[in-house]
Amino acid sequence: MDDAAQPHWMTVLPGGWRVPVAAGQTLLQAALDAGVRLPRSCRNGTCRACLARVVNGHTHHNIDWPGLLAEEKAEGWVLPCVACADSDLDLHAPGAVQLPARSGSAP
Numbered sequence: 353m354d355d356a357a358q359p360h361w362m363t364v365l366p367g368g369w370r371v372p373v374a375a376g377q378t379l380l381q382a383a384l385d386a387g388v389r390l391p392r393s394c395r396n397g398t399c400r401a402c403l404a405r406v407v408n409g410h411t412h413h414n415i416d417w418p419g420l421l422a423e424e425k426a427e428g429w430v431l432p433c434v435a436c437a438d439s440d441l442d443l444h445a446p447g448a449v450q451l452p453a454r455s456g457s458a459p
């Protein structure tokens with residue numbers, strides 16, 4: 353299989369949940385797809401509700417001007433709603449919670 357098709361793996365800390373992140377997928381969407389809810393609001397990189405820190409690994413933002421200072425970026429802060437994985441990574445997101453497993457029937 354082509355390496356580009358392989359997902360990167362994100363570990364959401366402090367919970368330790370491991371989440372596959374597909375190429376081009378945002379960290380926020382990958383977490384939600386895996387049943388891990390991160391704080392969020394605008395989903396377009398402006399409100400900073402999702403602010404979290406990459407403590408290992410590499411990411412890039414898929415918009416030119418995410419709502420972060422250069423100093424914050426240098427310290428590893430990212431906006432998961434507009435950030436994509438360039439490697440396996442550890443994301444420190446204290447507000448993350450694991451959603452209950454879906455039963456298959458909508459309420």
Ligand code: FES
Binds near residue numbers: 394401419
């Ligand atoms: S949800 Fe608003 S910046 Fe990420």
